[in-house]
Amino acid sequence: MRQESIIKEIILLVFVVFILAPFIVGISTSLKSDLEIYKGFNLLPRRVTFENYYAIFKDKVFFRYFINSGIYALLTNIGCLLIASLCGYVIGRYNFPFKNVIYLAFLAVLMIPIPASFVSLYNLMLQLKLLNTRIGYILLLISGNLPFSIFLLTNFFKQIPKELEEAAKIDGCNIFSFYYYILLPLSKPILTTLSTFVILGVWNEFLLASIVFSNDNLMPIQAGLMKFQGQYITHYEKIMAGSIISILPIIILYAITYKRIIKDIMRGMGK
């Protein structure tokens, strides 16, 4: 019995090491000089240097990728939550013509994978003259996040008791003021959850970015990283430093919200 539990501990630890090792390799490489990285691999740098990070901070283009991703994440989040909450609110709580058709159509879209439509999305962006524009990319991101958000919010709004709404009506709330003054504050937790997933998704998004942008100035971080690694193809110490910086916001977000993320994934949310 004891032997068994020791084996179990070892298995768990082996996988902890397996998961953490690549991060450590990346951090270690990013702290080395370009001379050292090709002299065989040592886990600890012989001489710790921050020159790679310094070089990236001075690299105005890289900084711009970072800011761009921040802008895209923020605007996508606002747009998506606004549109999805309005839509989820009335679908979840009212009856109106075409309601079921609309809702079923949203659910159906959840099952259309991106590889099936990105070519014509590219073509659509071309037709609308939205290639290489911020707005074009944000529109694609919002539409990509909408079906799931609507699905989630509709189910949430359905559960809010009818009595609350009737009480609010007596106090003079109309359909809009109930949404704004009562429903939105009530749904803060679920909106936070949704925001976290949207922001994670936007920050890590690459495929759509690579079809919309060929212009450096507007690229988000993932497309930027690919461009960056093309420029520094042999300078892995810089590529690693760039990668580490690019995941910092995600690591911070994960550190703050991991309890909720993990709970929600376990409840069957997320993709």
Added chain:
Amino acid sequence: MNQQEKNQYICLLFVLPAVIFFITFNIYPVIRTFYLSFFKWDGVSIDKQFVGLKNFYFLLFHDKVWWKSLLNGAIFSFFGIFVIDAIGLLLAIIVYNKKYLRNFYTVVYYLPCVISGIVIGLIWKWIFHPEVNLINRIFELLSISSQNISWLDNPRLALFAIILASIWRGIGYPFLIFLAGLQNIPKEVCEAAVIDGVNSIQLYTLIIMPLLRPTIILVSILTVLGGFQTFDVVVAMTFGGPGYATEVPTLKIYKEALQFGELGYACAASLLLGLFLLILSLIQLKFQKTYSS
């Protein structure tokens, strides 16, 4: 107009933005993909040449790279189910029985799932770089082989390098879902079985596994869906190379459309891949419905 009617208009007004998005960016592109798949078109010129089913014919019977990319998708799915999901299940069972540090393991195992495929690809590309080649060094230590193999330049090994990166990336998700599945099994069932004299191996094979079956099927389908859509990691590690050794369906479509200017052909490939994934999703939905009711 009475209040009721007015409310209905307001409702329609509230869903309008979502519907507009939906028609422009979801419905229209799918219809257009279907339409364009019958043409030979580069995406820019005014003339489209109608070619009937030729794109599909060529795709299915003459395009070796397309089949190679599908084969790679299948290989990813296979390893996904029998390695990634299996490891996830194993870890979930061990962690489920632990009293301490559960949160710690969960947070660590799920960590790669929040990192972008591009960063994962770049880090693993470096790990497999001939100058560093950690894998070879580990092989040396374990005295499996002492050759300095350049993994990503070798057509056979490059795919395995990507698979290893996918394993690293992919354990967390099935782990969490299985852990949730285990937590949903009522404690009384296990306790009753133990009282009836079932040993711990029997407990897993005879009682927990059958109860976990819906979860296993669900995770497997999601794994196959993910396996055929692998993209970012491959782009960062090999971009499909060397040659077409690590080509994946999405990347193949991407290259046809944006590099070779074969938009119609890319649409045909999109359509086939999309249809395949859609059928898988429908099967998944059916399973979920059967088991949740």
